[in-house]
Amino acid sequence: MRRVALALLAALLVLLPLSAPARAAGPVVLTVTGAIDNTNRGPFDPFSDVLFGTLQETFEKAYALTLDDLAALPQKTVEIGYSNWPGPVTVSGPTLAAVLDLVGATGSEVLVQAVDGYAPSFKIAEVRAGTFVLATSQGGKPLALGGRGPVWLAFPAGSYEGQTADDDSGLAWAVFHIKIAAGE
Numbered sequence: 001m002r003r004v005a006l007a008l009l010a011a012l013l014v015l016l017p018l019s020a021p022a023r024a025a026g027p028v029v030l031t032v033t034g035a036i037d038n039t040n041r042g043p044f045d046p047f048s049d050v051l052f053g054t055l056q057e058t059f060e061k062a063y064a065l066t067l068d069d070l071a072a073l074p075q076k077t078v079e080i081g082y083s084n085w086p087g088p089v090t091v092s093g094p095t096l097a098a099v100l101d102l103v104g105a106t107g108s109e110v111l112v113q114a115v116d117g118y119a120p121s122f123k124i125a126e127v128r129a130g131t132f133v134l135a136t137s138q139g140g141k142p143l144a145l146g147g148r149g150p151v152w153l154a155f156p157a158g159s160y161e162g163q164t165a166d167d168d169s170g171l172a173w174a175v176f177h178i179k180i181a182a183g184e
């Protein structure tokens with residue numbers, strides 16, 4: 001009987017980490033909040049989540065990702081150029097669509113917010129149809145905080161309705177927060 005109990009306990013200990021999605025080592029660089037099915041952290045905490053608080057962003061549901069978590073997703077490498085840039089750049093990272101799948105996003109709009117509060121939003125249908133990369137490296141080099149990193153939302157011109165070849169305004173750099181707005 002004791003052996004059965006021990007075996008059950010061992011099985012439980014093996015299965016336990018599967019109940020909450022694991023988070024890879026390193027600091028969290030990106031947090032997805034809002035209309036999501038999967039979470040791996042608690043709700044907004046005014047003492048810890050100071051940048052969210054400063055930007056008046058509070059949340060119940062959240063999924064936090066480290067750079068290693070982003071690196072563990074399938075990587076997309078894409079060359080992107082805008083007519084007002086010195087030249088095209090090659091960036092890599094997971095797609096925004098892959099991150100939306102990971103967190104079980106259920107909404108219709110996604111807001112991509114940067115540390116300076118800059119926060120363009122996109123239709124999730126357009127994100128899924130296009131190539132929106134949460135770039136973590138450019139030319140094989142990790143993107144720096146102080147530059148466009150650590151996470152830069154990069155996508156080619158024409159990715160959303162009406163986007164012109166010189167309009168790179170949606171390419172938010174230093175992204176730390178993705179908020180899914182519930183569908184109507």
Ligand SMILES: Nc1nc2c(c(=O)[nH]1)N[C@H]1C(S)=C(S)[C@@H](COP(=O)(O)O)O[C@H]1N2
Pocket residue numbers: 114115116118168169170171172173174175
């Ligand atoms: N975090 C952040 N990302 C941003 C912006 C910003 O103000 N903050 N400006 C956007 C705009 S309006 C443009 S045109 C492009 C390039 O602008 P920049 O070279 O001034 O960053 O970055 C976009 N990404």
Ligand SMILES: [Mo]
Pocket residue numbers: 168169
């Ligand atoms: Mo701009």
